[in-house]
Amino acid sequence: MDPGFPLHPPGTIPCFRSKLEARMTNLLAFINDKRVRDWFYQIAVVLLLVGLTVFFVRNASENMLKAGIASGFGFLWRTSGIEVPFVLTGYTQADNILALFWVGVANTMLVTVIAIVLATLLGFVVGIARLSSIWLVSTLAGAYIEFVRNIPLLFFVLFWYFGVIAALPSPRQSLSVFGVAFLNNRGLTIPLPDGLENLRLAGGIILACILAYAVFAVWARKRQERTGRHAPTLRVGLLLLLALPLLALAWAVLATRWDVPALRGFNYRGGFVVIPEFVALLAALVTYTAGFIAEIVRGGIQSVSHGQTEAGAALGLRSGQVLRLVTIPQAMRVMIPPLTNQYLNVLKNSSFGAAIAYPDVVSLFMGSALNNTGQAIEIIAMTLAVYLVIGLAVSALMNWYNARIALVTR
Amino acid sequence: MSGRASSSSLSLWRERLFGTPFTGFVTVMLLLGIAWVAVPLLRWAVIDASWRGTTRADCAAGGACWVFIRARFGQFMYGLYPADQRWRVDLAGILLVLGVLAVVLAPQRLRLKLGIALLVVLPPLGIWLLAGGFGLRSIETREWGGLMLTLFISLYSSLIAIPLGILFALGRQSELRVIRLISVIFIEFWRGVPIIAVIFLASLLLPLIMPGGIDIDRLARAVIGLGFVIAAYMAEAVRGGLQALPKGQREAATALGLTYWKATGLIILPQALRISLPAMTNEFIALIKNTTLVLVVSILDLLGIAQASLADPNWVGMNMEAYAFSGAIYWLICFALSRWSRSLENRRRL
Numbered sequence: 001m002d003p004g005f006p007l008h009p010p011g012t013i014p015c016f017r018s019k020l021e022a023r024m025t026n027l028l029a030f031i032n033d034k035r036v037r038d039w040f041y042q043i044a045v046v047l048l049l050v051g052l053t054v055f056f057v058r059n060a061s062e063n064m065l066k067a068g069i070a071s072g073f074g075f076l077w078r079t080s081g082i083e084v085p086f087v088l089t090g091y092t093q094a095d096n097i098l099a100l101f102w103v104g105v106a107n108t109m110l111v112t113v114i115a116i117v118l119a120t121l122l123g124f125v126v127g128i129a130r131l132s133s134i135w136l137v138s139t140l141a142g143a144y145i146e147f148v149r150n151i152p153l154l155f156f157v158l159f160w161y162f163g164v165i166a167a168l169p170s171p172r173q174s175l176s177v178f179g180v181a182f183l184n185n186r187g188l189t190i191p192l193p194d195g196l197e198n199l200r201l202a203g204g205i206i207l208a209c210i211l212a213y214a215v216f217a218v219w220a221r222k223r224q225e226r227t228g229r230h231a232p233t234l235r236v237g238l239l240l241l242l243a244l245p246l247l248a249l250a251w252a253v254l255a256t257r258w259d260v261p262a263l264r265g266f267n268y269r270g271g272f273v274v275i276p277e278f279v280a281l282l283a284a285l286v287t288y289t290a291g292f293i294a295e296i297v298r299g300g301i302q303s304v305s306h307g308q309t310e311a312g313a314a315l316g317l318r319s320g321q322v323l324r325l326v327t328i329p330q331a332m333r334v335m336i337p338p339l340t341n342q343y344l345n346v347l348k349n350s351s352f353g354a355a356i357a358y359p360d361v362v363s364l365f366m367g368s369a370l371n372n373t374g375q376a377i378e379i380i381a382m383t384l385a386v387y388l389v390i391g392l393a394v395s396a397l398m399n400w401y402n403a404r405i406a407l408v409t410r
Numbered sequence: 411m412s413g414r415a416s417s418s419s420l421s422l423w424r425e426r427l428f429g430t431p432f433t434g435f436v437t438v439m440l441l442l443g444i445a446w447v448a449v450p451l452l453r454w455a456v457i458d459a460s461w462r463g464t465t466r467a468d469c470a471a472g473g474a475c476w477v478f479i480r481a482r483f484g485q486f487m488y489g490l491y492p493a494d495q496r497w498r499v500d501l502a503g504i505l506l507v508l509g510v511l512a513v514v515l516a517p518q519r520l521r522l523k524l525g526i527a528l529l530v531v532l533p534p535l536g537i538w539l540l541a542g543g544f545g546l547r548s549i550e551t552r553e554w555g556g557l558m559l560t561l562f563i564s565l566y567s568s569l570i571a572i573p574l575g576i577l578f579a580l581g582r583q584s585e586l587r588v589i590r591l592i593s594v595i596f597i598e599f600w601r602g603v604p605i606i607a608v609i610f611l612a613s614l615l616l617p618l619i620m621p622g623g624i625d626i627d628r629l630a631r632a633v634i635g636l637g638f639v640i641a642a643y644m645a646e647a648v649r650g651g652l653q654a655l656p657k658g659q660r661e662a663a664t665a666l667g668l669t670y671w672k673a674t675g676l677i678i679l680p681q682a683l684r685i686s687l688p689a690m691t692n693e694f695i696a697l698i699k700n701t702t703l704v705l706v707v708s709i710l711d712l713l714g715i716a717q718a719s720l721a722d723p724n725w726v727g728m729n730m731e732a733y734a735f736s737g738a739i740y741w742l743i744c745f746a747l748s749r750w751s752r753s754l755e756n757r758r759r760l
């Protein structure tokens with residue numbers, strides 16, 4: 001079969017080509033080699049990036065020289081002189097700027113952790129309500145989800161701060177929570193323990209209970225795998241994880257002397273004042289994130305097919321056992337990755353507090369400290385590093401957990 | 411006929427609300443709860459509200475003072491943009507709507523060309539209309555504000571974010587190791603840091619890393635900062651679409667002799683972008699919501715204007731009205747977009 005054109009273009013047939021032509025062909029082959037091209041592109045991109053970086057860094061150092069700012073982290077040991085209204089670490093104005101940084105990190109972590117716990121609780125309640133067979137319950141849950149998800153978080157932060165908390169009564173007409181904590185427009189005043197010994201002891205007992213339960217659970221599973229005999233995991237769990245810790249906590253609370261806030265003049269004395277910024281930020285984070293977690297919970301539960309529940313029942317499991325052993329483990333597998341994302345979002349979103357001057361790491365360090373020192377690059381790098389390090393750590397932890405519970409395919 | 415239909419729907423509702431004694435009990439309790447919240451709310455927002463007038467004194471009824479919103483409507487929409495120049499904003503908006511309509515209604519074969527042409531023409535035209543110069547009175551960005559600014563920042567940030575996001579999504583799937591590494595670092599870095607910090611960062615660092623004498627407008631800084639973060643999220647949205655395509659698509663394109671960019675532009679992206687359009691819309695919704703954060707560098711978008719209007723001594727105590735109005739606008743925009751994205755997704759599934 002004649003293809004209608006010469007198979008070798010003239011001049012490329014090896015035996016007739018000249019030396020120059022041979023070299024050209026080699027060069028063309030070299031240029032057209034995929035590996036060579038790939039390396040060329042990658043090196044070009046890297047060179048471009050390096051060039052840009054050098055350009056920016058040179059500009060930055062020139063501009064900083066003009067502004068009279070010395071680069072480096074030496075400024076961290078200067079006295080900060082910044083007053084912070086909400087301190088967990090014992091920081092005072094006389095401490096250095098590094099201490100201020102840790103105050104910000106601690107405040108960020110505090111609001112993040114509490115918001116995650118509360119948002120998870122509210123999110124699970126709303127998500128399960130969304131699946132309720134009672135029409136009005138699921139409709140209300142759906143309305144809540146659609147309402148919250150389509151409004152900016154900053155709106156909620158401002159709304160809670162300027163709309164709700166500012167509208168609370170003054171300290172004299174505080175809303176009393178069981179007579180020990182008081183909510184007013186200057187924040188939430190909660191009692192403070194005089195000594196920590198009893199609480200520490202209770203914490204130790206709780207930790208020991210958790211450890212004991214873990215050991216028991218491992219032993220029970222091993223025995224079940226060996227002999228097939230069930231251990232009363234649920235009852236032991238209730239005892240070790242709920243009853244004993246509650247008892248220990250109750251004893252510690254009763255045995256400790258509490259500094260209960262009391263009204264003196266125009267404000268409360270004693271106790272610990274949770275500033276209104278914290279309350280507003282927490283409320284906003286919890287109400288907003290719960291809407292997203294609810295959708296994750298709904299999706300997770302719906303992803304477990306009905307056949308799984310029926311199969312569990314057919315094996316003779318009780319409905320509680322089906323939920324515990326069949327539905328939840330499979331739903332968790334679907335829920336863990338998006339939940340992790342939401343938790344990291346809470347961490348990042350806690351920086352919204354900067355808009356109402358909650359002293360988190362962004363507003364304290366990137367705001368106040370940067371204004372005072374002008375060390376923009378160092379401060380920005382440190383602040384971003386906080387989020388990146390925590391984010392990477394949480395991702396790694398969740399990836400490990402996810403790999404553990406992932407479907408094992410053989 | 412209609413009687414039977416309504417009786418069957420009545421029985422459906424009876425079944426829904428009062429199917430079992432327990433359901434009925436829960437329904438009644440919840441209805442009481444709803445009434446407890448909704449009745450005062452309705453009285454405040456509608457029955458006792460004042461609608462007409464021009465000053466604070468016209469709000470004597472004790473309910474919501476919508477007069478406040480009427481008096482400030484121009485500010486909520488345009489910020490401090492000079493009143494006699496607001497037609498320029500309107501014109502820009504009309505041009506945008508006409509452009510989108512033209513692309514949607516154009517015949518299939520012209521659609522892409524028209525879209526690209528408009529993408530080249532419209533953004534500079536919009537900036538010229540809003541900022542002025544070349545024959546128009548120039549208006550500084552510090553006078554822009556309100557809903558117009560919210561939409562401006564969202565649209566122009568996504569003009570940065572979408573191309574950049576597509577590039578980095580492709581980079582993350584690339585077989586070139588260095589490119590993949592750079593893309594992963596870019597995406598994970600911007601996704602890992604708070605947007606508020608990025609806006610601070612852009613407003614502080616951009617002037618610092620530019621050669622002396624070049625000043626970047628502070629609104630442009632915010633737009634660039636937001637554009638970079640959203641690009642990382644967009645990249646993840648596009649990656650979903652890229653991963654959903656069977657590997658054979660690229661292999662077939664390569665076997666036909668298409669180069670990488672031709673295969674990407676003609677075969678991969680048209681399919682992948684269609685799949686990731688709902689996810690990208692969700693990122694755009696997130697962008698609209700995050701636009702509010704420019705408040706921290708004192709650029710006043712819709713929420714910022716609402717917040718700033720609370721400080722007016724002539725209108726003390728209008729918090730709830732301002733929040734209700736601005737919140738409702740955000741909700742309407744985001745809800746409409748999310749419904750649209752969901753319908754896209756459902757259409758694809760069928």
